[in-house]
Amino acid sequence: MKKIAMYFYFILSLTVLIYGLLRVPxxxxxxVETTFSWAWLLFAIFVVGAHLSNVLQIDKEEIRRQRLNEEVEDLGKVFIKQTN
Known part of the structure; x- marks a missing residue:
């Protein structure tokens, strides 16, 4: 569920950024309008970047867990062979 939420937030923030690019002068x-527009754009890019970082970090974490599980299984097989 957490993974789905992260992808949803990333897509939502990207959508808001694209919508804002079309609407903000x-x-x-x-x-004052120009300053606000550029500040809003900078903030929106930071938000999209943060969500992208979270999405990529989740994928890296899953790969790390899979590798760790494979190593534990391999160690278990070696241990069983040694005890027999």
């Missing part, structure tokens, strides 16, 4: 006559 990055060049305006008012410097």
């Amino acid at each position: 990055f060049y305006s006559k008012m410097p």
